[in-house]
Amino acid sequence: MELQSNGTSDDDSSVPGGQTSVPAKEELVRLSGEVSALRAQVLKGAEDLLATYGVTEPSREILNLSHYVSLRRHDIRPLQRRLMRHGLSSMGRLESRVLPTLDAVLAALSTMTGQGANLTVAPETAFFSGERQLEEASAVLFGPKPDNRRGRIMVTFPSEAAEQPDFVRDLVRKGMNIARINCAHDNPDTWRKMAALVRKAAKKEGREVRILMDIAGPKIRTETVLPAKKVPKLDAGDRFRLVVDGKPMAHPDIAVTASVSLPQMVERLLPGDRVLYDDSKLEGVVEEVSGGEAVIRVKRAKSGGTKIRPGKGVNLPDTALGVSPLTSKDQQDLETVIACADMVGYSFVSRPQDIDLLEEALARIGAAGHPLGLVAKIERPEAVENLPALIARASGRRPLAVMIARGDLASEIGFERLAEMQEEILWICEAASTPVIWATQVLESLVKFGSPSRGDMTDAAMAARAECVMLNKGPAVGEAVELLDRLVSRMEGHMAKKTPTLRALHSW
Template sequence: MDLRHNGSAIEDSAALAERQSGSVASELEALFRDVMALRTHVLRDASKLLAGFGPGEHQPEIINLAHYISLRRHDIRSLQRRLMCHGLSSMGRLESRVMPTFDAVLAALSAMTGQAQDASFETDADFFSGQDHLDRVTAELFGPKPVNRRSRIMVTLPSEAAEDSRLLRRLVRKGMNVARINCAHDNPFVWRKMAEQVSAAARKENKDVRILMDIAGPKIRIESVFSVKKVPKLVPGDRFRLVLSSKLGAHPEIMVSASVSLPQMVERLTVGDRVLYDDSKLEGAVKSVSNGEAIVEVNRSKAGGAKIKPNKGINLPDTSLGISPLTNKDKGDLKTVVALADMIGYSFVSGPDDIDLLEDTLQAMKLSDKPLGIVAKIERPEAVENLPALIARASVRRPLAIMIARGDLASEIGFERLAEMQEEILWICEAASTPVIWATQVLESLVKFGSPSRGDMTDAAMAARAECVMLNKGPAVDEAVELLDRLAMRMEGHMTKKTPTLRALRSW
């Protein structure tokens, strides 16, 4: 054996190890500086956001929300990769704990480089305080956590629920936690009967079931339809008229005319504005507006065409309607709603001022003392844009939840953007410790036709990340409740909010 050669190899190996060690140390020091610099930027920018939310002392959850928004204005993907290489948090799951996560990473980097760095939290409870607050608000709004799952199940009640006590007992027995009464339909007498049936079923099943009542808001719907012959199915290239009710009647060239529930919208339309009908089953563009009528040309429709029918909704994503989210009907309904409900569903909210409008209305009607929750329904692009400020304004007054009203929202922002936007809303709300309701067409094929589609099942599995999942009314809604109960239980073993939880796998 050549000892001289062997000794040289050992020296080369030691030198290489020293160089590598020095390289790693340099990278760790650079990482510490970069993370600290990012933290400084986040704190600085967050203070400006908080000032925009209004004067006064902000709740810790709103401060965390400002930190989160400030962080998400930076692209940190390369920094995340560098952190992961050293076994450190990539900061990809910090929605409810922005500064604690920063400080945990900095404390780890400090230990690895021989520096001293204190964390901003002392215990696990401090680190997860945002999540704990979210759990408390969720329980306050939607009732205690079910034994087998974290998310709650909400069901929109059909009109027959006012008389059918067996339906309510089945729904409660199978897992319904919240009953939703839609005040766009029926009347106060029917709503009161529904609420009585819910309370009776909950008592008999020994369950805590909450009631959400949605005030209707200025929903634009088709009111009446006129056609010389049987109403045809409209396809691309066809035209129809939107008119004031006084203009409803025959037209020499256009077969279908329809009046709308909000007549002033016809006069606010301009040429080129998009008109979406019945959750985008038909989309058209305004070709002309004059004398209380708008001519709309169909650009896209569902396969085989779409009929214009009364009571179907219309969305106008390009049109500024300038209308209040509280209609005279809503104000008349509020007295009944406050007496019966645990939560008010607030439709067509656009920003913080709309929260003030509801609170001022309740106070003027001497209805503000009852500890009601507010569910702000996110249906318009303005509501998405103003969501952080809306949450900051509303959450200081009452327990607040956000409903992702995916039907109207998809029509307003486009189906292509919906999947991305519902994720962003989940993140923003988690950062603010605000519960989310995942709504519209969950398990729709099962609810309506008795058999779920593959897409239904995947959507429902993803919905389990929300604090509450809403099912629409339909013949098989009780079966859907039962399935969703089991599905949410299984999915909770894999994921809580955005964070994967690695329960043992049994498939392999």
């Protein structure tokens, strides 16, 4: 193949007859050398990463993951632009095929320069094998792919679903693929009733519907709140107290006092630590900690003020809690999970050792070989940082998916970084052929109030890049399932993961 000059190069040194100009050929030779050097650096970095992960015989997925993480430690943006100018891959969509993409670029450069032996590219089936493995992993965890879309729809069940067979069957009929039961609420009897209704409805509709049961983990929630009635709204500058144990007592100088579900957290707080309440509807800073209580001054609250109420989540992004992600309650709940569910949602998993903790707990109840799927919920900064190592540790043990738990994650890392982090999580998981669940507040205005916002629709459209989208509970969740079914189906005609797919447009 020979390059023809378009007459606009910087050196303007095109030659007659459409032959490759010398400077252009030299540029291609330089590019070939740079891509070869990058490939060597990727391989060396991947070796070091695999040693860090403790993996000696990596699967294809984990090997490609190590190649991807190694590659992303380099800034290749200038190289990308230079490759694009010559009609070559910019390597901007190589998540599931790192080495095959680098090799394809090198093969093209070899042909274009006429230097060295012609390199071969991988056969099509091998080149796209990562995509196929991701689809297979999704089917194992989430069930068969629906006819009209690759993405599955998950719905969080409200407590009353245990007594509403018509509600459950309606969700199945409208397109729900996975039912989520939150073990932070209700009890094993209620969970069993929900699961039984899902199985029965799926059978009647002739569809396969999977069940995810989310174990609670050490989630921090407010408990008793004083004053119990006429709770004042807190605004910037106000103070409130969190107490270790016992019934909180009123305080003449502080508006609100609350006990919490994880009492030891109070004593681990330090002055200056941030305290976020109810998905960051209120943000405060610890002023003092003494005598089993912490005093927090509000920095920011929603417009009109925020009320502290029982049962709401508390996040502590600056505080080292030092607690296991697997509580004694979780270990008891696992027996019901094994009996009822297809997947377990593992809350607050942060380190590779946390995967071992879960496996040990399952072994204690005789379920080490049970084909239970694992959904690692990414909720804390440590989990983001350790995500490749978490995936590597779980590999080969049981089917794995990752949930981007955007509510807690946004509170922990800050809202302005959430969009960036959810993208990076999608990329890392695609590199490892690991399915992703896009969770928290999808179509929230529709689910709760019956009418979606423009922001809801854009967010839901972006969610189509994940293998599963989760809806929260709410009075209009059935309508949200129907809308999401149509929206995801349409968006998949335009985008496959990061890759735009250019179907014919009929809008103009």
